[in-house]
Amino acid sequence: QSVLTQPPSVSAAPGQKVTISCSGSGSNIGNNYVSWYQQLPGTAPRLLIYDNNKRPSGIPDRFSGSKSGTSATLGITGLQTGDEADYYCGTWDSSLTVVVFGGGTRLTVL
Amino acid sequence: QVQLQESGPGLVKPSEPLSLTCSVSGDSITSFYWTWIRQPPGKGLEWVANIYYRGTTNYNPSLKSRVTISVDTSTNECSLEVSSVTAADTAVYYCARAHSWNGYMDVWGKGTTVTVSS
Numbered sequence: 001q002s003v004l005t006q007p008p009s010v011s012a013a014p015g016q017k018v019t020i021s022c023s024g025s026g027s028n029i030g031n032n033y034v035s036w037y038q039q040l041p042g043t044a045p046r047l048l049i050y051d052n053n054k055r056p057s058g059i060p061d062r063f064s065g066s067k068s069g070t071s072a073t074l075g076i077t078g079l080q081t082g083d084e085a086d087y088y089c090g091t092w093d094s095s096l097t098v099v100v101f102g103g104g105t106r107l108t109v110l
Numbered sequence: 111q112v113q114l115q116e117s118g119p120g121l122v123k124p125s126e127p128l129s130l131t132c133s134v135s136g137d138s139i140t141s142f143y144w145t146w147i148r149q150p151p152g153k154g155l156e157w158v159a160n161i162y163y164r165g166t167t168n169y170n171p172s173l174k175s176r177v178t179i180s181v182d183t184s185t186n187e188c189s190l191e192v193s194s195v196t197a198a199d200t201a202v203y204y205c206a207r208a209h210s211w212n213g214y215m216d217v218w219g220k221g222t223t224v225t226v227s228s
Contacts, residue, residue: 002154035214037155044204044221045147045155050214088155092212098170099145099157099212 003028004089006102012079013110020074020105022089028100032092034072036065039086039104048087049074081109112136114205114219121225122199128192128226132205132219139163139181143208144188145215146179148201156201160208161188168211195226 005023012018022034034052037045047056049065052072064075072089089102118130132144145160159169159179167179178191192199202223206215 032212033214037215044218045215046218047214047216050209050216056216090155090157090214096171097168098172101155101157104154 002103003093003096003100004091004102006087006089006105008103009106009108011108011110014079014081016079017075017077018079018107020076020087020089020107022072022074022102024070024072024091024100026070027095028070028091028093029067029072030070031094034065034067034089034091036063036072036074037088037090039088041085045088076107079109083107084109112207112217114207114217116203116205116219116222118203118222118224120223121227122195123228124196124226125194128190128195128199128224130190130192130203130205130222130224132188132190134186134188134207137207139183139186139188143211143213144179144181145206145208146188146190147204147206147215148199149204149221150198150201158190158203160211162211166211197226200224200226 036049039045052067053065086104093100113135115133140163143160146158161179176193202221204221205219207217
């Protein structure tokens with residue numbers, strides 16, 4: 001059971017938009033920055049979003065992040081088949097004193 | 111361009127120790143924090159520990175009694191040791207660069223697979 005809660009799967013058609021939610025509590029999302037990672041099949045995770053809504057260089061602006069209270073959301077627009085991957089949210093948990101991740105969301109582009 | 115390369119034994123017997131190394135190129139090990147994250151087969155990510163070159167360490171409380179993280183500035187490497195492994199330690203182990211002791215990981219290695227089996 002993960003500390004952060006994500007939907008197990010989401011799906012949408014190519015070109016469409018999808019959002020992935022990440023729910024936590026005051027000891028983690030509520031008081032710390034959230035980051036998002038993309039893990040393509042058989043590869044290592046890659047940083048997509050940091051500090052709630054910032055994109056590293058090289059990440060297209062189709063990817064966006066937001067945070068409100070104890071929840072965060074990853075948005076992906078203009079879906080491509082190459083976006084099919086597992087997506088993880090992560091943040092520091094001040095009570096557990098550990099970086100925690102969500103259980104991951106598998107995105108299927110139909 | 112920063113690159114991280116993990117290495118390890120591949121197969122470890124139960125109750126034996128596990129030693130992993132992360133070789134850092136394109137950046138100095140004296141910059142940033144260096145982190146180990148693991149991923150059991152078919153499961154999600156688990157943060158294990160991180161370290162700053164001056165010796166500041168942070169451990170996952172669930173693993174702290176069995177894990178030791180260290181850096182070698184002369185070889186630009188970060189190492190992780192796990193004592194007395196069990197099947198539950200079977201995972202892909204990733205090395206990653208973190209921007210703070212509690213922050214995001216922006217560069218990841220490709221990972222090294224560790225299987226615990228007799």
